[in-house]
Amino acid sequence: SYVLTQPPSVSVAPGQTARITCGGDDIRTKGVHWYRQRPGQAPVLVVYDDTDRPSGIPERFSGSNSGNTATLTISRVEAGDEADYYCQVWDSRSDHVVFGGGTKVTVL
């Protein structure tokens, strides 16, 4: 089965840039989606299809996907960005949705 690998945690100072990676075999061939989940809340879609943002999501959130790694970049990090972030793909070989293990972003 397809596996997505994320770092367990990322720490970043306010105003700096956070980069969260999502590794998978030839992931560049898949559309990668990213979710933010604040404590006690439901997930929120922040990037879909590698690079697109839903309405209402700030431009500070951006995505890229190349080779075996997709990346969510959060620019000018704010305290409110502190949350768990998950990447997700659709694996057409197994007809399964696959989530990464999640990355906890801490704002110092």
Next chain:
Amino acid sequence: QVHLVESGGGVVQPGGSLRLSCAASEFTFSNYALHWVRQAPGKGLEWVAVISYDGTKKYHADSVKGRFTISRDSSKNTLYVQMNSLKPEDSAVYYCAKAQGDYVGSPGDYWGQGTLVTVSS
């Protein structure tokens, strides 16, 4: 504004059954695929199942295949998951999510607040 409300969670003994419901409103229900996703306490997101916009395609995670069945009723704008032969490891908050499109691989663009299932004797 899209609204999804899960219900049916609770405490059940191992081997028991539950049916979760997700009432949907403020969008054209029959145009979108729908997902169930769960999250055990302190753990990450785990996909459970997805159903196509017309109910003809259903896919389940290996961990629940043969025990859980996803379904939908467009006359009631409601998504279901029937959970049988429950195990303690099925204990989690269960979320329903509207897919962004009719394609089963579309991401979830709106999520409910979840319903808690606890499997314990």
